[in-house]
Amino acid sequence: MQAPLDPIIPSRSNEEHPAAVAGPQPSGLFDSGRSRVTTLSMKGICKSFFGVEVLHGVDFAVERGEVMGLCGENGAGKSTLMKILSGIHPQDAGEVVLKGKPVEWGASPREMQSLGVSMIHQELNLLDELTVAQNIFLCREPRSSSGLIDFGKMNDEAAALLEKFGEKIHPRRKVRELKIAQKQMVEIAKATSFNVELLIMDEPTSVLTGKETRILFDLIANLSSQGIGVVYISHRLKEIGEVCHRVTVLRDGHLVATKRVAEVTPRDLATLMVGREVKDIRAQDFAGDPESVVLEARGVSDDLLKGVSFKVRRGEILGFAGLVGAGRTELMEVLFGIRKPRTGEVLIGGKPTNIRNAMDAIRADLGFVTEDRKDTGLVLCRDITENANYVIWQKTPGLFKGKRKSAGDTRRMIERLGIRCIGPAQIVSSLSGGNQQKVALAKWLLSGAKILVLDEPTRGVDVGARQEIYRIIRELAAEGTTIVLVSSDLPEILSICERVIVMHEGRVTGELEASQTTEAKIMYCATDVRAGGEHGRA
Amino acid sequence: MDALEIGSESRPVDLMKSVWHNYSILLVFGAIIVICGIAAPRFLNPDNLLNILRNTSIVGAIALGMTFVIIAGGIDLSSGPVLATSGAVLILLQRMVHADGSPVVPLPLAILACLSVGTAFGFLNGMVITKAKLPPFIVTLAVGILARSVVMYFCRGATIMGNNIPQFTGIGNGSVLNVPIPFIIVVILAILFHVLLTRSKFGTYVFAVGGNENAARYSGIKVDRIRIITYMLVGLCTGTAATVEMSRMAAVAATTSGSQYEFEAITAVIVGGTSLSGGKGRLIGTVVGFIILGIVNNMMIMLNISPYLSGAVKGAVILFAVLLQSRGR
Numbered sequence: 001m002q003a004p005l006d007p008i009i010p011s012r013s014n015e016e017h018p019a020a021v022a023g024p025q026p027s028g029l030f031d032s033g034r035s036r037v038t039t040l041s042m043k044g045i046c047k048s049f050f051g052v053e054v055l056h057g058v059d060f061a062v063e064r065g066e067v068m069g070l071c072g073e074n075g076a077g078k079s080t081l082m083k084i085l086s087g088i089h090p091q092d093a094g095e096v097v098l099k100g101k102p103v104e105w106g107a108s109p110r111e112m113q114s115l116g117v118s119m120i121h122q123e124l125n126l127l128d129e130l131t132v133a134q135n136i137f138l139c140r141e142p143r144s145s146s147g148l149i150d151f152g153k154m155n156d157e158a159a160a161l162l163e164k165f166g167e168k169i170h171p172r173r174k175v176r177e178l179k180i181a182q183k184q185m186v187e188i189a190k191a192t193s194f195n196v197e198l199l200i201m202d203e204p205t206s207v208l209t210g211k212e213t214r215i216l217f218d219l220i221a222n223l224s225s226q227g228i229g230v231v232y233i234s235h236r237l238k239e240i241g242e243v244c245h246r247v248t249v250l251r252d253g254h255l256v257a258t259k260r261v262a263e264v265t266p267r268d269l270a271t272l273m274v275g276r277e278v279k280d281i282r283a284q285d286f287a288g289d290p291e292s293v294v295l296e297a298r299g300v301s302d303d304l305l306k307g308v309s310f311k312v313r314r315g316e317i318l319g320f321a322g323l324v325g326a327g328r329t330e331l332m333e334v335l336f337g338i339r340k341p342r343t344g345e346v347l348i349g350g351k352p353t354n355i356r357n358a359m360d361a362i363r364a365d366l367g368f369v370t371e372d373r374k375d376t377g378l379v380l381c382r383d384i385t386e387n388a389n390y391v392i393w394q395k396t397p398g399l400f401k402g403k404r405k406s407a408g409d410t411r412r413m414i415e416r417l418g419i420r421c422i423g424p425a426q427i428v429s430s431l432s433g434g435n436q437q438k439v440a441l442a443k444w445l446l447s448g449a450k451i452l453v454l455d456e457p458t459r460g461v462d463v464g465a466r467q468e469i470y471r472i473i474r475e476l477a478a479e480g481t482t483i484v485l486v487s488s489d490l491p492e493i494l495s496i497c498e499r500v501i502v503m504h505e506g507r508v509t510g511e512l513e514a515s516q517t518t519e520a521k522i523m524y525c526a527t528d529v530r531a532g533g534e535h536g537r538a
Numbered sequence: 539m540d541a542l543e544i545g546s547e548s549r550p551v552d553l554m555k556s557v558w559h560n561y562s563i564l565l566v567f568g569a570i571i572v573i574c575g576i577a578a579p580r581f582l583n584p585d586n587l588l589n590i591l592r593n594t595s596i597v598g599a600i601a602l603g604m605t606f607v608i609i610a611g612g613i614d615l616s617s618g619p620v621l622a623t624s625g626a627v628l629i630l631l632q633r634m635v636h637a638d639g640s641p642v643v644p645l646p647l648a649i650l651a652c653l654s655v656g657t658a659f660g661f662l663n664g665m666v667i668t669k670a671k672l673p674p675f676i677v678t679l680a681v682g683i684l685a686r687s688v689v690m691y692f693c694r695g696a697t698i699m700g701n702n703i704p705q706f707t708g709i710g711n712g713s714v715l716n717v718p719i720p721f722i723i724v725v726i727l728a729i730l731f732h733v734l735l736t737r738s739k740f741g742t743y744v745f746a747v748g749g750n751e752n753a754a755r756y757s758g759i760k761v762d763r764i765r766i767i768t769y770m771l772v773g774l775c776t777g778t779a780a781t782v783e784m785s786r787m788a789a790v791a792a793t794t795s796g797s798q799y800e801f802e803a804i805t806a807v808i809v810g811g812t813s814l815s816g817g818k819g820r821l822i823g824t825v826v827g828f829i830i831l832g833i834v835n836n837m838m839i840m841l842n843i844s845p846y847l848s849g850a851v852k853g854a855v856i857l858f859a860v861l862l863q864s865r866g867r
Binding site for chain 2: 358375380386390
């Protein structure tokens with residue numbers, strides 16, 4: 001990559017200018033007073049599911065070349081609005097107008113796509129067993145004169161598309177072999193390969209590293225300058241300020257406001273979303289006993305990790321920052337016995353451990369709320385009670401579950417964590433993301449874990465639930481639970497971690513106390529600016 | 539109680555849906571009995587009904603074990619041949635008699651050997667599937683072919699007659715208070731298994747493994763062990779079915795004993811509403827499922843339909859049952 005490696009969150013977005021528009025300078029482009037052709041206008045959209053109205057006459061418009069942010073808590077109606085726009089659901093009332101022409105009611109997703117509306121879903125829709133190029137050109141593969149698929153041409157075109165992202169993904173690789181961020185890049189390449197007028201992106205950066213995010217923003221600016229409208233859905237309010245021209249806020253199916261980003265701070269947006277004041281909290285330094293080390297890693301190395309050492313004390317909240325691929329999740333998997341280190345050791349309570357599998361880790365009172373709750377955290381097709389009790393059942397002897405005790409335990413957890421559900425028998429897949437995350441957390445709290453590893457605990461969780469999870473983390477730490485938190489969300493690290501360890505390519509490249517941590521410092525350690533050079537405290 | 543809780547807080551449409559989802563199989567079952575009773579009044583004759591229960595119990599026993607395997611996300615295609623193999627062991631042991639006519643191997647011991655052979659095949663299936671990480675479909679298919687071949691070899695491809703003594707034949711052909719013994723065995727198994735599936739930790743882990751293997755592993759559940767045990771359970775059930783089948787005929791036929799039973803058992807499980815993708819299912823559904831299959835077989839005779847068409851009817855029943863369930867969801 002030849003692009004200069006400027007830190008992702010440069011100092012211009014510091015406290016004095018919270019909504020300073022960094023990056024592609026969108027407002028300049030948009031304010032140039034050229035004739036405004038409305039790409040999309042949605043008026044008075046109403047939609048009910050099973051007799052419950054979830055959208056109450058929402059207006060939404062995107063001008064030509066405009067990047068429109070769309071935010072709101074989970075359940076606010078963003079997805080429903082976008083599903084109506086992309087043809088997945090028909091609206092009950094209201095009209096959709098694309099480039100001045102009303103869209104026929106009940107247009108299918110395919111028809112909407114042919115009208116130029118493309119959507120990149122948060123959950124990636126790629127076929128794992130096909131190659132990158134096959135995915136990009138699925139169902140519209142270039143043909144040779146004999147009518148067979150022209151693989152050479154297809155691969156070349158795919159490579160050309162991917163090049164725009166500065167991503168070195170070989171078009172012949174199977175999607176299964178790609179990292180999650182690379183898969184997302186393929187999705188974006190696929191969406192832009194259509195003749196788009198309006199591109200909807202649902203939380204596109206939730207799996208991207210800072211560098212990839214920067215590339216994405218450049219790309220969005222590029223699309224915008226070509227006159228393509230972009231709807232940018234994100235929980236990361238700072239990103240909205242960076243990349244969008246205007247932002248629309250929904251709450252409980254109502255349009256709350258549409259504002260120019262220059263007029264609002266991320267905090268204003270959060271307030272609009274939740275309907276009350278949201279306070280930014282900065283974490284304090286760890287105030288507990290500095291000698292009470294409960295977990296220590298010494299020189300842990302394997303294919304990816306290179307001599308990682310760290311200590312964490314009782315009741316401390318230790319953050320692990322870094323880019324995707326820095327080895328943070330892998331380190332946590334070593335602690336939990338899922339990955340075997342080649343060298344190095346892990347000490348718990350000062351004693352060397354021999355953790356070979358998850359059960360050994362559970363016996364050592366470790367808990368691991370994994371990064372991907374759908375894959376490794378929850379059994380989605382089972383109910384809350386079962387999911388919350390899997391670990392405690394194994395820790396206690398006996399063949400039978402003890403229905404009464406587990407029901408009581410589950411109710412207690414539902415109350416304590418504020419899990420919004422019909423009851424303990426509700427199937428987990430029908431809960432919202434935030435509530436699912438709380439169930440994953442409940443499993444480990446019930447098990448009595450004393451050291452809790454949380455890997456990206458607020459991914460895909462809305463602002464309100466996020467604050468609740470932070471509150472729970474702080475409470476747990478205050479009660480003496482040691483928290484190891486892996487997060488790619490810097491404001492999150494700053495607001496709850498008492499100490500931060502930064503990793504880059506399998507190495508610890510920095511260690512910062514809360515009082516001396518800034519986003520810029522973390523990014524400085526996390527990017528390869530200092531790679532190869534001397535490290536922080538090793 | 540929990541189901542009621544959900545119902546009471548939601549609207550009538552949802553309540554109807556939940557009732558349909560939970561009890562559709564019983565409603566369909568009731569409808570089938572009424573229709574059959576109208577089509578052939580002899581169907582409702584108690585002797586006929588008891589006969590259905592007796593005939594359906596052998597596949598029924600296998601289906602009970604199969605339910606665990608399928609809920610855990612697996613499948614067992616070796617049950618039929620394994621039934622023949624364990625049955626052959628039972629017959630071969632049981633037919634050996636001293637000069638005075640007393641058995642060389644006591645009958646309980648021979649039955650125990652039969653159950654052990656079934657369970658051992660289950661263990662073999664489970665070990666290969668989990669340790670070699672191969673798809674259950676292929677492993678059990680191969681083990682089934684292998685088992686069938688072994689039994690053909692030992693029987694020289696023919697039928698071997700057992701020792702036709704009432705203590706032995708009574709298991710499959712006898713009744714207690716008019717209730718066929720095979721059905722009593724299946725009911726006892728079903729109750730035990732129902733408790734195992736719904737009340738025990740093991741049962742919950744079976745659902746977890748089938749629902750999301752990774753999440754189960756990260757929760758410390760010994761996924762491989764759970765898998766192996768489910769295959770051993772279906773093996774044990776197959777051994778039980780073999781005991782009943784052998785005792786009914788007092789003979790083992792190398793090529794036809796247990797033929798197609800694995801498919802009948804899988805059909806019963808699917809008709810009973812257990813999801814082939816794992817993580818969902820109920821034993822009561824399986825019980826109703828195999829009885830429905832028994833009724834279908836019986837009605838073919840009642841209505842004088844060519845036995846060659848039984849497959850067509852069963853195929854239609856599967857499609858219909860699955861269609862109803864997918865609509866109910």
